[in-house]
Every structure is written in C-alpha cells, then in structure tokens.
Amino acid sequence: MSEAAPAAALVPDRVVLPESAEEVQAVVLEAGEAGTRLLPAGRGTWLGAGGWGVDPGTRSEPGGGGEAGGRSESGGGTDNPRIVSTERLDAVHHYEPADLTLTAGAGIGLDHLARVLEPNGQWLPFDGPACDTGTLGAAVASGVSGPLSARYGATRDNVLGLEVVTGDGRILRIGGRVVKNVAGYDLVRLFTGSRGSLGVITRVSVRLFPRPDADVTLLFGGDAAGAVAAARRVCTHEVPVAAVEVIEGDEGGVGRAAAVAVRLLGGVDEVDESRARIVAAAGADPSAALEGGESRAFHERRIGWEAGAGVVARLAALPDRLAETLACARAVAAQTGGATSADAMQGVVRVKGSCGEGDLAALAEGLLRGRREMAAAGGTLTLSQAPAEVAARVGWTGGGGEEGGLTSRIKSLFDPDSTLAPSCP
Amino acid sequence: MIPKALAVSLTGICGPDGVIADRDRLLVYESDALTAYRHRPGAVVLPRTTDEVRRAVQAITRHGLPIVPRGAGTGLSGGAVPLGGAVVIGTARMNRILSIDAANRRAVLQPGVINAELSAAAAAHGLYYAPDPSSQTACTIGGNVAENSGGPHCLKYGVTSRYVTGLTVVLADGSVVRLGGQGREAPGYDLVGLFVGSEGCFGIATEIEVGLLPVPEGVRTLLGIFDRIEDAGRAVSDIVSAGLLPAAMEIIDGPTIRAVEDSVFAAGYPTDAEAALVIEFDGLEAGLDAEAARAAEFCRCAGAREVRSAKDEEERLALWKGRKKAFGAMGRIAPDLLVQDATVPRTTLPAILKGISEIGKRYGLVVANVFHAGDGNLHPNILFDRRDEDELERVERASKEIMQICVDSGGTITGEHGVGLDKKHHMPLIYGEAELDTMWGIRRVFDPGEVLNPGKVLPEETDPAARASRDDGAVGEKPAAAPAPAHA
Numbered sequence: 001m002s003e004a005a006p007a008a009a010l011v012p013d014r015v016v017l018p019e020s021a022e023e024v025q026a027v028v029l030e031a032g033e034a035g036t037r038l039l040p041a042g043r044g045t046w047l048g049a050g051g052w053g054v055d056p057g058t059r060s061e062p063g064g065g066g067e068a069g070g071r072s073e074s075g076g077g078t079d080n081p082r083i084v085s086t087e088r089l090d091a092v093h094h095y096e097p098a099d100l101t102l103t104a105g106a107g108i109g110l111d112h113l114a115r116v117l118e119p120n121g122q123w124l125p126f127d128g129p130a131c132d133t134g135t136l137g138a139a140v141a142s143g144v145s146g147p148l149s150a151r152y153g154a155t156r157d158n159v160l161g162l163e164v165v166t167g168d169g170r171i172l173r174i175g176g177r178v179v180k181n182v183a184g185y186d187l188v189r190l191f192t193g194s195r196g197s198l199g200v201i202t203r204v205s206v207r208l209f210p211r212p213d214a215d216v217t218l219l220f221g222g223d224a225a226g227a228v229a230a231a232r233r234v235c236t237h238e239v240p241v242a243a244v245e246v247i248e249g250d251e252g253g254v255g256r257a258a259a260v261a262v263r264l265l266g267g268v269d270e271v272d273e274s275r276a277r278i279v280a281a282a283g284a285d286p287s288a289a290l291e292g293g294e295s296r297a298f299h300e301r302r303i304g305w306e307a308g309a310g311v312v313a314r315l316a317a318l319p320d321r322l323a324e325t326l327a328c329a330r331a332v333a334a335q336t337g338g339a340t341s342a343d344a345m346q347g348v349v350r351v352k353g354s355c356g357e358g359d360l361a362a363l364a365e366g367l368l369r370g371r372r373e374m375a376a377a378g379g380t381l382t383l384s385q386a387p388a389e390v391a392a393r394v395g396w397t398g399g400g401g402e403e404g405g406l407t408s409r410i411k412s413l414f415d416p417d418s419t420l421a422p423s424c425p
Numbered sequence: 426m427i428p429k430a431l432a433v434s435l436t437g438i439c440g441p442d443g444v445i446a447d448r449d450r451l452l453v454y455e456s457d458a459l460t461a462y463r464h465r466p467g468a469v470v471l472p473r474t475t476d477e478v479r480r481a482v483q484a485i486t487r488h489g490l491p492i493v494p495r496g497a498g499t500g501l502s503g504g505a506v507p508l509g510g511a512v513v514i515g516t517a518r519m520n521r522i523l524s525i526d527a528a529n530r531r532a533v534l535q536p537g538v539i540n541a542e543l544s545a546a547a548a549a550h551g552l553y554y555a556p557d558p559s560s561q562t563a564c565t566i567g568g569n570v571a572e573n574s575g576g577p578h579c580l581k582y583g584v585t586s587r588y589v590t591g592l593t594v595v596l597a598d599g600s601v602v603r604l605g606g607q608g609r610e611a612p613g614y615d616l617v618g619l620f621v622g623s624e625g626c627f628g629i630a631t632e633i634e635v636g637l638l639p640v641p642e643g644v645r646t647l648l649g650i651f652d653r654i655e656d657a658g659r660a661v662s663d664i665v666s667a668g669l670l671p672a673a674m675e676i677i678d679g680p681t682i683r684a685v686e687d688s689v690f691a692a693g694y695p696t697d698a699e700a701a702l703v704i705e706f707d708g709l710e711a712g713l714d715a716e717a718a719r720a721a722e723f724c725r726c727a728g729a730r731e732v733r734s735a736k737d738e739e740e741r742l743a744l745w746k747g748r749k750k751a752f753g754a755m756g757r758i759a760p761d762l763l764v765q766d767a768t769v770p771r772t773t774l775p776a777i778l779k780g781i782s783e784i785g786k787r788y789g790l791v792v793a794n795v796f797h798a799g800d801g802n803l804h805p806n807i808l809f810d811r812r813d814e815d816e817l818e819r820v821e822r823a824s825k826e827i828m829q830i831c832v833d834s835g836g837t838i839t840g841e842h843g844v845g846l847d848k849k850h851h852m853p854l855i856y857g858e859a860e861l862d863t864m865w866g867i868r869r870v871f872d873p874g875e876v877l878n879p880g881k882v883l884p885e886e887t888d889p890a891a892r893a894s895r896d897d898g899a900v901g902e903k904p905a906a907a908p909a910p911a912h913a
Contacts, residue, residue: 098666099770099801121668143615156618157587170859178768180584180800180840182573182622183848183855184882185864189586189618210668236528238551238639239709266712273711316610320528347529347608378607397612404602407613409870413863 012039013080019088021163021171021202027084028200029169032419037081039421040196042107042135044085045307086137089202092116094177101160101177103205106137122208125152129312129350129384132303137201143193144314144384146303147243150345151265152209156192163203164191167415177205190410196421198414214271216264217295218278221256221287224248228323230282231260231344235319237281239274242266245302246326246342253298254287260344263299302341309352311336311386313367317379319347328373328381335366347379355387364393371398427467427490427512434484435470435512438477443518445469454513457500458560459764461811462846466493466507473518475593475601475631482629482876483599485512491879492597494625496537496568499560501764502845504572504624508880514629516567522546523632529608530637531590536567536630543635552637555582558841559749570630573622575841577673577748580799581707582638584841586621591634594620594627597872606634619867624843625878627871641672641707645717646735648744649702649724650695654678654782654794657700658774660727661798664704664720665771671720673705674799675748678778681793681806682747684758690750692743698730702798703748751795752806759791759808763824766848767831768840771801780830781805788819792827802840803831828854844882852884861887 018024031038089105097120110131117123126139127146145154161175175188191198220230231246242265252259262278264271290298306312313332317325322344329340329349336353355363371381383396435444446468455463467490472478485492491511498505507513516537523533527550540561544553557576558564575584591606605617620627651657657676679699686696694701706716721732735741755762769777785792791808805827809820828851838851865888
C-alpha cells in the first residue's frame with residue numbers, strides 16, 4: 001500500500017553522552033524509571049538498523065554536554081526513544097603489544113584504533129559493515145563479520161571480555177583479557193551480536209593480530225556465472241586464502257560484469273606461492289593484481305560499501321549454494337537499483353539499494369519473497385537498513401532466532417522492562 | 426540406587442544393555458580424570474538417539490533425580506562427577522558421524538564421536554577438525570562442546586567454540602531445540618556460543634555441527650632447550666611480538682623433563698635442562714623454513730643452549746613426545762597430582778613462572794610445569810602424596826597462592842579444563858556478586874529446576890535464590906554442598 005502514510009522515522013527525544021560506565025548506569029536507571037526507551041549507539045552510523053527507524057541524520061555531535069542526562073537534541077514526547085551514545089568512552093585502557101590484546105572504551109572509533117595499532121604492525125581484522133568509521137562497541141554489538149572471518153574468525157571469536165550495563169542497570173564485567181578463558185558461562189558471546197537489546201557495552205577487550213608482511217588481491221573479471229564458479233573453485237582449493245568476494249558491476253574495477261577478488265595475506269614467500277597456484281587453478285591471468293597498500297585500500301573501501309544506502313540486506317546460506325543466494329540477492333537489488341557483494345567463503349551476499357522514489361510495498365514484498373526462498377534452502381535474509389514502513393512489514397530477522405522461549409527469557413533476565421532496543425533481536 | 430520404576434522405564438527407553446545399575450559397573454562413572462572427586466551415580470543410561478535422550482531426561486526428572494551428562498570422562502575439573510545420586514546420561518553409544526559435507530567444510534555428528542576419529546574421517550576429504558585437546562584420542566566432541574576445549578594448536582586456530590556452528594539440544598524439561606546450524610549466520614542471540622562451555626548445565630547436545638579446515642600442506646617443528654625457564658618464556662613473547670604466528674608453542678619444565686626421561690616415554694630431552702620449548706609452524710610449504718629459522722633465532726637470542734629441528738615426521742613425533750607424555754610420566758613419580766589451568770597474559774609468563782617456582786620452594790613442594798605457552802595457558806602440576814596430611818595442607822595453600830598470582834597478573838582461573846567441581850570456589854576471585862548472580866540467572870533460563878549437573882561451575886554461596894531464602898530466615902532449599910573432597 002504505497003499510498004499509506006509511511007511509518008514516521010522516530011525522532012529521539014535526546015542524545016546523551018555519558019563518560020563512564022557509572023554514568024551509563026545512571027542513564028539506564030533513569031530511563032527505566034521514566035519508562036523511556038533507550039537506543040544504545042556508538043557514532044550513530046547504523047541508527048536506522050534494529051527496527052527503530054531512527055533517521056540516520058540524527059546523531060550526536062561530540063563536544064556538546066557530556067554528563068549523564070546530556071543535552072536535548074530535539075524535542076519529543078515520552079514515546080520517543082533516547083539515544084545513549086558511548087562515543088565518549090573512547091580511551092585505550094590497556095594495550096600490551098606483545099600480548100596481542102587490547103582493552104578500550106566501547107566508543108573508540110575503529111579508525112582511531114587502527115592508528116593506535118599501526119605503529120606496532122598490528123591490527124584488529126574486523127571488516128564487517130561500517131567497521132571503517134564505526135565504533136568498537138557497535139561492531140561487537142552488531143556482531144556482523146566480514147569476508148576476513150574465514151581467516152581470522154568471526155567478531156565473536158576475537159572478543160575476549162566486555163563491561164556492560166544491563167537493561168536493569170547492573171554493571172557486569174564478563175570474560176577477561178586473556179586469549180583462553182573458560183571460567184563460567186560464556187556471556188561474552190551472548191552479548192556479541194545482541195544488538196543493544198541486553199545491555200550497553202561500555203568496554204571491550206579484543207584479541208589482535210600481527211599485520212601480515214604481504215597483502216595481495218587478485219581480481220579475475222568475467223561474466224556473473226563464471227565468477228561464481230571461479231570463486232567456488234578458489235574456496236575449495238588447497239591453498240588457504242584470506243577472503244574471496246564476488247563483486248558485480250563497476251565496483252569490481254575490471255570492466256567486466258563481475259569480478260572475483262581473492263585476497264592473500266601472509267609471509268612474502270607464502271603469498272608468492274599462493275598467488276602462482278591460484279592463478280594456475282584459475283587457468284587465466286588475473287585482470288588486475290593489487291599489492292601492498294593498494295590491496296589494503298581496496299578492501300578498506302569495501303568495508304564502507306553500504307554507507308548511505310536506504311536499503312541493506314544480508315542473505316546467507318551454505319557456501320556451495322552461492323549461485324542461488326546470489327540470484328535471490330540480485331532480485332532484491334533489481335528492485336532497488338542496487339548492487340550485490342558476495343563473501344564466497346561464508347556464503348553471505350550483501351545487497352544495497354535506494355528506495356526513495358520506489359514503491360515501498362513492492363519492496364517489502366520482494367524482501368519477503370527473498371526471505372521465503374532463502375528459508376526454503378535453509379538460509380536467511382536479514383535486514384540491516386530499511387525505511388520504517390518496510391522494516392515493519394518485513395521484520396529484521398524474520399524471527400528465525402527464537403528457540404523454545406530461550407530468547408525471550410534471556411531478554412527478561414537482562415532487560416525485564418524492555419528499556420533497551422525493544423525490537424531486537 | 427534408583428527407584429525400580431525408573432530402572433524399568435529407562436530399560437524400556439534404551440534397552441537392557443543401555444542401563445547400568447550394577448554397583449561394580451558404576452564404579453568407573455564415579456569420577457572423571459580428576460580422580461580425587463568421587464561420587465557414585467544412581468545409575469548410568471546410554472541412549473542412542475536424540476529421542477532416547479529426551480525420553481530418558483523426562484523419565485529421570487519425573488522421579489526428581491538430577492542428571493549428569495558424560496562423554497568419555499577425560500575431563501580435569503570434576504565436571505562429570507555425579508553429585509546427589511544423579512543419573513548419568515552417557516553418550517558412548519551416540520558415536521556416529523552423520524555427515525561430512527566437504528563442499529562446505531563442515532560435519533554433523535553425534536556427541537559421542539571421539540575427537541581424533543572426526544579428523545581421521547575428514548582426512549579422506551583433505552580436511553580435519555582443528556581443536557586438539559591432549560586427550561583427543563579418547564575425549565568426545567560432546568565433552569569438548571561442554572568444556573569449550575582447547576589444545577596445543579589453539580594458539581593459531583582457536584578453541585572449540587570457533588568451530589561449533591549448530592547444535593540440537595535436549596533441555597532439562599525434555600524439550601528439543603535447534604540452535605544455529607547450516608553455517609554461522611543464524612539470526613538472533615548467539616545461543617550456540619552461549620551453550621558451548623556450559624559444562625553440562627544447560628542441556629545435552631545430541632547433534633553437533635562443526636566446521637572443518639583443510640589439512641595444512643607442511644609442518645615445521647623445533648625444540649629449544651633452555652637452562653632457565655624464564656628464558657623460554659621470553660622466547661615465546663619475542664616470537665609473538667615479532668609477528669610470527671606459530672600453530673603451537675609448548676613449554677615443558679625441568680622437573681617434567683626429568684620425569685619423562687626417567688620413564689618409558691623418554692624422548693631424548695637433556696635432563697639437566699630447565700625448559701624445553703616445542704614450536705610448530707604449519708601452512709603452505711613455501712615460507713615455512715624461513716619462519717622456523719626466525720623462531721630458532723629468537724630462541725638462541727633468549728638464551729637457548731640448543732635448538733633442534735625435525736627433518737621428518739618421525740623426528741617431529743619424537744620432539745612432541747616429551748610434551749604429549751608428560752602427564753603420564755608424572756604419575757610415576759608421585760601418587761597424586763594437582764593440575765591447574767590458569768591463563769595469564771603472555772608477557773607476564775617469565776614473572777609468573779618465577780613466582781610459581783618460589784611458591785613451590787616455600788612450601789617444600791615439587792611443582793612441574795607443562796603448558797601452552799603461546800596462549801599463556803599454564804598447567805602447574807603439584808606432585809604430592811595425599812596420605813601425608815601435612816603435605817596435603819601445604820599443597821592446598823600453595824595452589825591457592827599460585828591461582829592468586831595468576832589472577833593478579835590479569836589472568837583467569839581456567840583456560841581450557843573448565844570450572845566443574847574443582848574450581849567453583851575460585852570463581853569469586855574473578856567475578857563479583859553481580860556477575861555470579863547473572864550466571865545463576867542464565868543457568869535457570871535453560872534449566873529452572875537445576876536438574877542438569879547441579880553443584881558445578883557456580884559456588885552455592887553465590888546463589889541469589891539461596892541468599893534470598895537465607896534472608897527470609899528460611900532453611901535453604903538447596904542440598905548442602907557435596908562433602909568437600911580432598912583437594913587434588
């Protein structure tokens with residue numbers, strides 16, 4: 001029903017910028033008493049995600065009022081959510097390069113963090129959506145991993161410990177800062193990917209990695225079907241690669257319908273050898289080979305691939321179903337004038353598009369159809385960004401995560417009054 | 426002994442050979458590999474399918490008895506000890522690999538499959554299962570899931586939870602839930618991640634989906650011999666700081682070397698050395714030699730008197746032998762062994778090792794260290810004879826002090842063995858009331874009646890429900906803690 005009034009984007013009543021876990025606690029307790037709903041955020045990169053339909057243009061500006069309670073950004077009734085941003089919790093608390101671990105405030109920008117690690121030749125290989133300019137806390141809360149997870153593990157595999165303020169105002173310090181720890185139940189994994197629905201993450205300890213000496217990306221151009229087949233060959237090849245992506249359209253940069261980007265990371269000899277064997281297996285020279293800084297920049301640009309898109313969805317199934325998943329994603333992309341980007345190792349395809357002028361009802365139908373097709377093959381379609389009306393009709397996950405009431409009982413344990421991000425998970 | 430009616434229904438569910446109620450045959454189920462804790466189970470039941478597990482759980486809970494899930498019983502924290510006359514649900518007959526999906530590098534299996542057997546089966550596809558606890562030829566994947574097991578090669582490849590992508594679980598109320606599965610992208614909370622490492626308190630995993638990796642093309646193994654253990658610790662730190670990522674880095678200290686060399690497992694380590702450091706690199710053949718050469722140089726710079734390298738598989742196994750057989754060899758030189766499992770930040774290793782040695786000397790005890798140095802995961806083993814009461818008391822005090830210096834350095838009380846019965850009283854060293862209350866809460870989300878593996882992981886005195894009932898002046902509902910066993 002395109003003529004129906006679109007569900008209005010919610011206007012936050014305030015953005016608060018606490019400077020300590022105790023201040024976050026005060027904000028949470030106050031919101032609980034007043035019945036105000038809270039949306040935890042970092043820099044606000046993904047405010048549209050999570051079902052709130054908050055206008056992504058609404059974000060805090062650093063420098064303004066820092067105490068708990070913060071300043072009014074815009075007016076609104078009590079129905080409107082309040083944003084609690086961790087942006088000011090941005091200190092590095094502990095960094096011992098030889099331990100390859102770091103503890104920092106959740107609000108530290110991943111761009112800033114990269115600069116802290118660079119002089120020691122180390123990095124945090126988070127390459128999920130918005131992991132270029134977003135905050136560490138947001139990357140952990142979203143829990144969405146990028147193509148490098150095949151080599152380095154998913155986000156959840158590299159989070160060692162957290163400090164969180166739960167929805168009912170308890171400060172918890174869970175996990176630790178050592179790389180191997182099985183003391184007690186794994187609440188760190190529960191919070192990683194919980195999308196702000198259980199607590200506000202205020203501090204994060206992560207595992208770091210040495211930056212490899214060699215970084216090479218081989219780009220193979222071709223038609224769409226050929227690209228998928230080539231990507232699958234690389235994924236099942238004996239040579240371990242760091243990431244394999246199928247990029248359709250101009251963004252592949254090789255002037256063909258599609259490009260397969262194979263990223264090799266490791267020692268110089270190892271990468272040289274891998275390169276030779278991958279090229280031999282492909283049966284053709286790559287259309288382009290990016291080395292060192294060029295390779296790195298290519299992938300760093302792709303982390304921000306979804307930025308500014310009105311609709312973003314993520315389709316996932318087993319990797320050998322990549323062709324089908326990609327076909328399903330293309331159908332959504334066609335509706336939104338958008339594009340697809342596939343992580344062949346994980347079987348994940350991202351879609352981005354715009355929807356300003358389009359028929360929102362038809363878009364919602366298309367997404368639901370895509371989700372049904374994915375579900376029939378044992379896969380999923382999750383929305384990451386969409387206009388409020390579309391999100392309301394499609395739902396962010398389709399409820400696929402609910403299991404025997406466990407999800408709602410867990411939510412009640414941490415956030416009994418549903419103060420936090422009430423539409424998640 | 427369980428009520429006759431329960432025995433009859435369990436026999437009906439699992440068949441006569443699937444129920445053990447005979448006193449002598451129950452003996453083996455009294456403890457896990459940490460044999461100081463022993464309690465006789467009410468009975469043992471050995472189901473073959475998810476449905477049999479479900480029906481057994483329902484039958485046992487109808488009679489109000491607790492349940493303890495058990496794999497191969499190789500655990501080192503007393504996690505599988507049946508307290509309060511619990512009925513053990515053993516997974517020994519659930520030992521089938523249901524599928525190996527080479528195209529997607531994953532496998533689905535029953536929980537009783539032995540860790541090493543999964544890798545052996547996957548080898549036909551050029552794949553293997555990465556987590557490799559030292560007990561991998563005996564321990565089960567179900568037990569690995571419960572304990573979130575590690576192993577020497579977790580330095581590079583990560584622990585069990587990285588590889589478990591889906592679970593079918595029977596909960597305490599007899600319901601069956603599917604968590605995750607078909608890869609890693611299940612929406613919603615990471616319930617798979619939460620379940621892994623829950624030590625049998627959340628449910629019984631009856632089907633497990635895991636990720637597999639391609640078998641590395643090449644391996645290089647080195648052995649550094651050191652006159653001072655702190656130097657070996659420094660070599661480890663230097664190698665990691667330089668950006669090298671070995672697959673494994675393991676230290677065996679002097680007392681352990683001598684125990685091994687005096688035993689049938691003699692591996693040819695020099696008995697006057699104070700530390701042996703095993704380093705392994707794997708991956709593509711290209712570049713391995715250069716990496717190994719760099720690591721060898723770091724060992725020499727840190728003061729290694731000798732660095733050996735394996736030229737073939739036979740020599741590689743020889744270099745590993747001293748490490749792999751260390752626990753067995755120590756059994757020869759003392760009747761009892763207290764195994765610790767703390768993890769510390771890698772850079773604190775030299776100081777912690779020195780501290781442990783001083784504590785040992787102060788209490789007149791032999792402390793033998795065998796550990797995953799690359800991860801900072803220590804296994805100081807205190808050798809003693811429990812019949813000597815004075816020694817036993819010194820062991821307990823030394824053990825507590827060692828734990829304390831590890832925690833003070835920023836470490837944790839257990840890196841891979843789990844909390845179980847053995848370390849639950851140490852939990853307040855690293856968690857406050859708020860965290861322990863929350864863990865009690867999570868436990869009750871899965872198992873509100875505390876039917877599954879009661880008395881493990883969380884100390885009773887931290888139970889908010891028990892605190893509340895004490896505050897009411899009522900007598901706590903929970904049974905008293907199990908009689909404190911000799912701490913060993």
